[in-house]
Amino acid sequence: MKSTSIRLGADIGGTFTDVVLEKGGGVFSTKVLTTYDAPENAIINGMHQVCAQAGITPDRIGQIIHGTTLATNALIERRGAKTALITTQGFRDVIEMRTESRFEQYDLNLNLPDPLLPRQARFTVTERVNAMGEVMIPLDRADVEAVADRIAQARYDSVAVGLIHSYLNPAHEQMVRDVLTELLPDLSVSISAEVSPQMREYERFNTVVANAYIKPLMASYLGRLEDRLAAEGVGCRVFLMHSGGGITSLSNAAEFPVRLVESGPAGGAVFAAHIAGGYGIDKVLSFDMGGTTAKICLIKNQTPKTSRVFEVARTYRFKKGSGMPISIPVIDMVEIGAGGGSLAHVDSMRQIRVGPESAGSEPGPACYGRSGDKPAVTDADLVLGKLDPDTFAGGSIPLFPDQAKAVLDHHIAQELDTDAVGAAFGIAEVVDENMANAARVHAVENGEDLSEYTMIAFGGAAPLHAGRLCEKLGVDRLIVPPGAGVGSAIGFLRAPYSFEANRSVYMKLSDFDAKVIRDLLTELKREATGFVRTCDAQAEILSEFKVYMRYTGQGWEIPIDLAEDQAMTPDAATFERRFEEEYIKLFARPVAGMDIEITVWSVNATTRPERISPVEPVPAGQPAKPSGMRQIFDPASASFLEAQVIERAAITTGQRATGPAAVTEDETTIIIPSSREAICQPDGCIDVRAKGQGVWT
Structure with missing residues (x-):
């Protein structure tokens, strides 16, 4: 039962x-x-x-x-359904023209990524709604029926509908959907007014196309x-x-x-926020490294930073602007192709490059013994002594050091006149520096100083690399929670039921209309709450209000959180004060004499988060008893050092481990560098700090 x-x-x-x-x-x-x-x-x-x-x-x-x-x-792999787009006449090429921005300014041979749908899969209808939501050219049903015939003849499986300004007036999109559903009942249809009812047609069209593209598959x-x-x-x-x-x-x-699209990484961020709440830590750098990618997220006041636009499938060295923008509520994180399965090679400049290609699980890294013939990060970790070939994944996946050394020697060492260990050292340093650089850039873009942050690491590969990453970033404290190897899955069990509804309605503070705002936010609250009720009909539901604001003439907005009383009894002075408070945090000073615009309104309905039990950290006690010793490569000294091997299940509260050491468990291994020491806290977290700071009392 x-x-x-x-x-x-x-x-x-x-x-x-x-x-x-x-x-x-x-x-x-x-x-x-x-x-x-x-x-x-x-x-x-x-x-x-x-x-x-x-x-x-x-x-x-x-x-x-x-x-x-x-x-x-x-x-990423372009293997979704056969999909068509129906849009307003004259806007057929929006998803190909993009925003005309150059993500690599000085590359004269810049190639923009191909749109998700080719031009012949994009159809138009004659209609027009203006920027106020008023119908300028009515939509004729016969026009839609003609397009439906062409879609039927071409045997499309799914259709995305994105019409100009439909976020303000969705009537034409709804009419297209109704006609298609009537004439082609087996066709999957997505309309942008429901998928992403926000301004900026490129992002909105791209989002509804992506939804339609993967809808039959999912x-x-x-x-x-x-x-x-x-x-x-x-x-x-x-x-x-x-x-x-x-x-x-x-x-x-x-x-x-x-x-x-980002559901797995989102679970990891929730997991890290839950741990941060237990320790009362207000500034956390969440580090999630799995087999294919590494994800880094800033968490302040036990709440992951969120965004309403992110990119997927970046094609230009994971450079911002080179992917497909998806305009949905998302936890804001940076994701790079650096995981345990990420493949390494030597480029034309005789430099080691790692990722974004991955060996995945089929065939997997060479050391898996499943016919992998290229060196991966896991191969390097094995050769450097970070992994035990007999206990990987609880012993369910045997590792083969000889095969790892062979591919490292053939693909890296011979190219660089070194040996397999030198090749492995180079791969590990490159992948760690890639992740450190991504974290630095993400912090700078958000106006944060990482030296004030605590890292929480999880994912199968993160604890292997987190200690070295902390050294590179100047982060003094690292926490590796119990179950770190499966952290995202645990995060799923900590997450509340929630749904965020948003809408683009343009308004200047000089034209502030309290009734329009109150009605709009009430409608969004009702919509978001309705979605949550489909998950839990009885739970208490909380509402979180957010608006996106900017000075007139600026190209992008910043998110402004509002208390419920501020949202439901709106006041222009309050909106201005909250905007200036957040603007000063990001840019140091406000801009005097400029009008302020609101572009997007958002309400997130959520059940009450799970109660977090506080953790009282304990001082260091007796050394943990090692189960053995092994040679682990120390990047700081560029040599192998004799390191303790400690079984995590055998460590009790207060026991400490001094680096170099490896704390092992079935799903991962925590590498404690020679510059660090660790203690087991009452909740089972391994708390790693820089040596000699007197932090254990």
Whole structure:
């Protein structure tokens, strides 16, 4: 019999699928290789493993929360449905023209990425709504029917509808959808007024196209997952993690799959925020490194930073501006192609480059012994002694050091006149510096000083690299929580039900209309709350209000949080004061004499977050007892050092470990550099600090 106190979290990554079962305060977890052809197989496999650990049968699971990279991978690999776009006459090429900005200013041979849909898949109708939402040219049903005939003849599976200014007046988009649904009932249809009702047609069109492109794929996958779970006797509801850091229902996820694009990384940020809340830490650098990518997120006051636009599938060395912009609520993070499976090579300048290509799980790094023939970061970590070949993934995946050395020697060492160890050292330093540089840039863009931050590391590969990353960034404190190797899946179980509704309605403070604002925010609150009610009909729902504001003439807005009384009893002076407060934080001073504009309004409905138990850190006690010793390469001295090997399960509260050391567990290994020392805190976190700072009292 199922129990709502037994919950399962499942995160499909590019290399591993992480599965976590929570039962009666206990957490059981496993990592299995992702099965690309049928991703649900890995979830079922992992579910049986954790159920066996917990001593239960799958039919007792009361809730499943799932996050996946399937949507992201489909966009990156261009393997979605056969999709068409219907737009306003004259705007057929918006998704190809982009914003005309150059993401690499001095590259004379700059190549813009191809649009998701070719020109022949983009159709137009004669209609026009102006910037005030007024109909200038009515839409003729016969025009839509003619386009529907062409779509039927070309056998499209999915259609995106994006008309000019539909975020203000969606009537024409709704009419197109109604006609298509009537004439082509098997066609999947997405309209931008529902997917992303925001100004800026390029971002809005691109978002609705992306939604339509992956909608049939995700609907098929979610249907197969439900069927497989039912066949295993699991009859509970399945929820999906969305990019904004909350949980949504299966039906909402199937209708708006573009909101799942960053679902896995979002779970990790929620996990880090939960840990930060326990320790009362207000400035956290979340570091999530898996098999394919590394994700870095700034968390202030136990709340991850959010955004309403992000990019996926960057094609130019992961450079900002070179990808597809997706305009949805999302946790703001920087993501680079640096994971355990990221492949290394020597370029024409005889420099080591790592990523963004990844070995994934098929074939995986060379050391997996699955026919991988190129060196990956995991191969380098193994040769440097960071990994034990006999205990990787709890012993379920044996590693082969000879195969790792062979590919390192062939592809890197011979090119650079060094040996396999030198090649591995170079790869590790390059990937660590890539991540450190990404963190520095992200911090600078947000006006933050990382030396004031605490790093929280999780993901299968992050604890292997986090200590060295802290050295490079000047971060003094690192926390590696229990279950770090499956952190995102645990984060799914900590996330609230939530949905963010937003709308673009342009207004200047000089034309402030309190009634229009109150009515708009009330409508958005009703819309967001309705979505959350589909997940939980009884829970208390909180509302969070946000507006995006800028000085007149500026090209982009900054987010301004409002208390509910400020939002529902709007006052121009309050809006101006809140804007100037946030503007000064970012740019040091306000601009006198300029009018202020509001462009986007947002309401996030969320259930009350899970209560976080405070942690009282303890001082260092006796040294932890090592289970053995092994040689681990120390990058600071560029040599192997004798290091303690300590089993994490054997460390008790207050026990300490002095670097160099390796703290091992089934899903990951924590490498403590020679410059650091660590202590086990009461909640099981390994708290790593710089030596000699007197911080343990």
